[in-house]
Amino acid sequence: MASDAHRRIFDVVARIPAGRVATYGQVARLAGLGGQARLVGYALHMADRPLPWHRVINARGEISTRADSYSETLQYRLLAAEGVVFDAQGRIPLERFRWHGEDAPVDPGGEGS
Template sequence: MPSDLHERICDVVARIPSGRVATYGQIAKLAGLGGQARLVGYALYASDRPLPWHRVINARGEVSRRGDSYSELFQYQLLASEGVEFDGQGRISLRRFRWNGEAPPAAGESS
């Protein structure tokens, strides 16, 4: 059974809109768990919720290394399909693509 902390993290991740990214540390801070970026990774790994996990990257603007290169490649593909761009080193401009933490407008609302 997921912990309350994991649920708080997953609730924040669920709000990241398409075409935007957030860092592990940013997610922890928005969930009221500043300084616990690693917990974000654990929560995403343990969750069985359908979350946009691919929108969570490290503080350098990079896809974090995992045990297999397939999931990294898949993450790059998912982000690129949403319009997120990478530089020559495979980094994402946080200045350009970082989510501001606000909830996206509901269907039918103007922004």
């Protein structure tokens, strides 16, 4: 069973539209949990429903490293399939692809969730 904080995180992540990204810190802030970016990562790892988790990246515009390299590769592929581009350093230009929390219909999972 998800906590209230996790549900708020899930609700924000579900609204990130295809082809856009949000940072862990941004999701935390939009969920009313400013300063708790790590909680976003933990919540997504324990999600009890399908979410477009691949649209959440770190503050540098990068896919966060994991012990499981398959998840990193999958995240890269899912984002690229949605039209998100990466620069030569493997970063997503946030000025172009960042979602700012504007109204978006709920995406109950997106690709690969």
